[in-house]
Amino acid sequence: MSKAHHRKKHPEAVRQQLLEVAAKLSLEKGPASVTLDAVSQAAGVSKGGLLHHFPNKLSLLDGLFDDLTEKFDRALAERMRDDPEPKGRFTRAYAAIWFLPEGLSDGEQWKVLTVALISEPHLRERWRQWVDRHLAENVGTDSTLDAMLVRYAVDGLWLADLLGAPVMDAAPRAAMLERLMALSRT
Structure with a gap:
């Protein structure tokens, strides 16, 4: 044997x-x-x-998607639980996790998944459903135009980080996050 x-x-x-x-x-x-x-x-x-x-390869990408979104959901829940202010709570958690280098421990895997999201319609649909679900869950607290603006700014920074340009130093990055966090409360 x-x-x-x-x-x-x-x-x-x-x-x-x-x-x-x-x-x-x-x-x-x-x-x-x-x-x-x-x-x-x-x-x-x-x-x-x-x-x-x-x-197959798509099931491998689906597995990566599931693994990363489960981790992201846990990180969101933890940050939201620690935020006493309901208005903009989801948006602040979203920003903190995506924006801060230490906020997303699986950043390299997210880069892979982001590229896959661009090329795989199936994964784009799964991401859209993930976003829609979270927005629906937080409709009463994170529906303002300012909250939306913060999330789009964070998404833009994530794309810039993925592409490697423009590179942003730590000080302006921290100042931008501070301003976006304030905006999430308006």
Whole structure:
């Protein structure tokens, strides 16, 4: 009998490793480099093992989307819970997580997903649904034009960071965040 039959299996750890490898490959070599063969080889997982978790490239991207939005939802909930002011609470949490370098621990994976969102209509629809759900949940507190303006500014900064231009130093970035946080309260 081979050792494979006696190894302890950790399917969630393997799944997470596959997601991380796919994100790393995409960042280093571009989204086209993310093939099932390349991911399984780089992860040291058999293709059958990869297919057990992700039967195709789109399911791999869906898995990355699910993983990241679950983490984002937890971070949003935590920041919103710690914010005593209801008006603009969702918008401030959204800004803090996206805007601050330490706010989004999976920033590199989000870059990968952002590129995938641009090229994959299915993922764009999933993101639109995510945004719509959160806006509907916070319709009474985050529906002002100012709150919308803050979220669009944050999205613009995220895109600038993704593209690497223009580069913004820490001081103006902090000042911009302070102004946007104030705007979220109006």
